[in-house]
Amino acid sequence: MARYRCPGCGYEYDEQKGDEHEGFKPGTLWSEVPEDWACADCAVRDKADFVKVDGLLA
Amino acid sequence: MSTTPMSAEPAAAYRDDKRHWWWLPLFVALSPVLGVYLAATTGQKLWLWITPILWYVALPVADWLVGRDTRNPPDAAVPSLESDRYYKFLVYASIPLFYVTWIVGAWAVATQDYGWAGYLGVSLSVALTNGLALVVGHEVGHKTGRFEKRLAQIVLAVPAYGHFSAEHNRGHHKDVATPDDPASSRFGESLYAFVLREIPGALGRAWRDEKVRLARSGKGPWSLSNELLQSFAITAVLYGSALALLGPVIIPFLLISTFWGWQFLSTSNYIEHYGLLRQKLPDGRFERCRPEHSWNADHIVSNLMLYHLQRHSDHHARPTRCYQALRSDKAPELPSGYPLCFTLTYFPPLWRAVMDKRVLAVYGGDITRVNIQPSKREQILARYGAGRQTATGV
Numbered sequence: 001m002a003r004y005r006c007p008g009c010g011y012e013y014d015e016q017k018g019d020e021h022e023g024f025k026p027g028t029l030w031s032e033v034p035e036d037w038a039c040a041d042c043a044v045r046d047k048a049d050f051v052k053v054d055g056l057l058a
Numbered sequence: 059m060s061t062t063p064m065s066a067e068p069a070a071a072y073r074d075d076k077r078h079w080w081w082l083p084l085f086v087a088l089s090p091v092l093g094v095y096l097a098a099t100t101g102q103k104l105w106l107w108i109t110p111i112l113w114y115v116a117l118p119v120a121d122w123l124v125g126r127d128t129r130n131p132p133d134a135a136v137p138s139l140e141s142d143r144y145y146k147f148l149v150y151a152s153i154p155l156f157y158v159t160w161i162v163g164a165w166a167v168a169t170q171d172y173g174w175a176g177y178l179g180v181s182l183s184v185a186l187t188n189g190l191a192l193v194v195g196h197e198v199g200h201k202t203g204r205f206e207k208r209l210a211q212i213v214l215a216v217p218a219y220g221h222f223s224a225e226h227n228r229g230h231h232k233d234v235a236t237p238d239d240p241a242s243s244r245f246g247e248s249l250y251a252f253v254l255r256e257i258p259g260a261l262g263r264a265w266r267d268e269k270v271r272l273a274r275s276g277k278g279p280w281s282l283s284n285e286l287l288q289s290f291a292i293t294a295v296l297y298g299s300a301l302a303l304l305g306p307v308i309i310p311f312l313l314i315s316t317f318w319g320w321q322f323l324s325t326s327n328y329i330e331h332y333g334l335l336r337q338k339l340p341d342g343r344f345e346r347c348r349p350e351h352s353w354n355a356d357h358i359v360s361n362l363m364l365y366h367l368q369r370h371s372d373h374h375a376r377p378t379r380c381y382q383a384l385r386s387d388k389a390p391e392l393p394s395g396y397p398l399c400f401t402l403t404y405f406p407p408l409w410r411a412v413m414d415k416r417v418l419a420v421y422g423g424d425i426t427r428v429n430i431q432p433s434k435r436e437q438i439l440a441r442y443g444a445g446r447q448t449a450t451g452v
Contacts, residue, residue, distance in 0.1 A: 009378050011202070021204075023274025041202045042377045043231035044347050 004030050004050040009042040012053065072135040074382065080148050082362045086112065087155040087190055090183035094166045097176070106176045109183035117397035120359040127358045130385040145382045149197055149365070153209060156191040156216045160184055160315070161300070167311045168304035181314035188217035188315055189322025190363070197365050199223035200377050211289040215296060217319040220289020225264035228271075230327075231377055235334045235351040236344050237429060245333035245417055246431040246438050248406035253324045329353060329392065329399045330370050333417035335429035349375050349387040350420065356386050360395030368395055390420045418442065 001016040013033070018024040022040050024033060030050075039045045086109070093108035131139055139145075163184035167177050191213050199210030199222065210223045225241070233239035240259025243252045268286055269279040277283055300308055334351050336344040349371035355361070361368050365381040371389030372379065392399055393412055402409045421427040425442035 009376070020275075021271075023271050025275075038228070038232045043227055044375070044377060046232075046343070048343075049346075 001027075002030065003053045005053050006039040006042060006045050007049055007051055008045045009039060011039050011041040013040075013050065072132055072139075074131065074139060076362065076382070077144075079362050080145065080365075080382065083190060083194075083365065084148065084152050084155060086363055087152050087187050088159060090159050090180060090187055091162045093183055094162055094170075094180065097172075098170070103172060103176045103179070106172060106179035106183065108179075109186045110179065113186050113397050114401060117360050117363065118394065118401070121357040121395040121398065124358045126356040127361075128356050128386040131383060136383050139383045140380045142382075145380060149194060149381075150209065152190075152194050153213045156187060156194070156213060157296075159187045160216050160296070163315065164300045164304055164308050164311055168307045177310070178314070181311045182318060184311070184315040185318030186322060188319030189326075191216045192219060192222065192319065192323045193364055193367055195219070195222055196226065196367070197381055199227060201380075202378060207285075211285060212292060215289050215292035217323075218290075218293045218297070218316050219320065219323065220293060221261055221264035221268075221286045222323075224268050224286060225260045227377070228267045229260070229263040231347070231374065234347055234374055235331050235336045235429065237335075237432075239331075241327045242331040242429065243328040243333070244431040245414065245428045246410070246434040249325060249328050249403040249409070250406070251431070252328045253321065256324050256327060257320060325400050325403055326367070326396060328403055329396060331429075332413055333428050333430075334390070334420065335427060337427065347374050349389040352389060353392045354387060354389040355392040355395050355399075357395035360397050364396065368392070390416065 001014075003012050003014045005012045013019060013024075013030065015029055016026060018026040018028045019040060022037075033047055035047055037047045039050075089109045089112060093105045096105040096108075097103050163180050166172075167180050170176075172180065195210045195214040198206040198213070201207070207223065211220060214220050214222050230239060230241040233242070235242050237244070240256045240263065243249075247255075264286060265279070268284055272279060272281055272283060275283070280287075282288075297312060301312075330352055332353065334353070336347060336351055339345055352370040352374045354371040355368035357368065366384040367373070367381075369384040369386060371387040372385045375387070393416075402412055417428055418425065423442075425439060425444045430438050
């Protein structure tokens with residue numbers, strides 16, 4: 001389970017928690033989030049711009 | 059606290075000059091009530107026009123007299139400015155006022171003997187405070203907490219525009235300054251053409267996006283979890299109760315205050331991105347939204363009334379930033395604040411005479427980089443000397 005952060009506003013998508021309001025159940029993998037999904041908080045950045053956190057990837 | 063301040067002005071010494079002026083929109087929100095009161099006590103019915111006179115006459119004059127303010131808080135002062143609850147409180151406090159004003163307005167037109175001119179004045183006054191309710195809904199709807207998103211639904215119910223949060227945050231901010239955005243106006247498009255494209259386009263996009271969001275949780279669009287319907291339900295209760303209690307005499311008030319309130323939003327949107335275009339990248343995506351994709355206005359008085367909405371460039375670049383911390387950015391500048399721009403847009407040749415050259419200046423005269431109204435594309439390209447380039451396939 002990993003986390004992905006919006007480089008614009010800092011919103012984090014955590015696979016473990018999902019995002020209930022966006023309709024992603026806990027455990028929804030990042031790969032299952034639609035490609036055209038934009039950041040839930042700012043919508044300035046898209047899924048493709050998100051950066052993986054947890055130190056696995058810079 | 060021990061570190062050296064990043065800016066020339068130390069954060070600790072920074073004082074927000076506008077701090078106490080952010081009470082101004084609360085008085086504006088109540089101005090129609092003041093008008094009703096003064097008309098009753100003085101017998102002068104011109105008071106019923108207080109808010110239109112304020113918006114269309116007094117604010118342009120005040121903007122001209124007081125001028126612009128391009129100063130920004132130093133970077134180091136922004137976090138404490140943003141977390142100061144005083145600013146949030148002022149926005150929250152305005153929300154019940156929009157209900158009070160709306161109810162007093164409906165009561166006044168139904169029970170007082172104003173004649174048609176006074177009735178119209180009250181309706182337009184409430185229309186403009188409905189527009190301000192949309193600005194407040196905009197501010198709280200951008201915040202990331204559930205509580206503030208709920209407040210947005212509540213305040214947006216007054217102007218009957220409950221779909222705004224969904225439309226604006228997930229739709230407009232994603233597609234801003236692209237040809238497909240119903241809420242970004244195009245070069246050569248008149249305000250009237252834009253309003254007819256935006257209002258249905260925005261509702262359609264909000265409904266589709268909400269449907270997609272609900273479908274991910276396995277719900278249909280006609281669900282109690284539909285946030286558009288939740289806000290519309292509050293509107294139905296408010297408008298329905300007023301009609302039942304006050305009678306059909308308020309129908310013109312409902313129509314004028316609602317549609318002219320929507321016009322307030324649409325005209326703001328028209329001004330905010332006129333002709334500006336995010337260019338397409340080689341991978342087919344549009345370039346990221348940056349300050350140069352919105353028009354900016356630093357006029358002090360109208361910015362105080364509109365919670366810095368006119369610092370629109372920074373807002374689109376950083377949509378979750380609070381109003382008090384919005385910056386004047388390196389962005390295309392409007393000739394005046396929104397109040398005067400509104401009047402210019404009502405006369406399309408006047409608006410185009412003022413704005414078209416400013417759009418071209420943003421792109422160094424290259425018309426092919428502008429967001430152009432498709433029905434006028436050939437004519438506009440020919441006029442600005444780019445007919446040949448596009449014919450060869452740019």
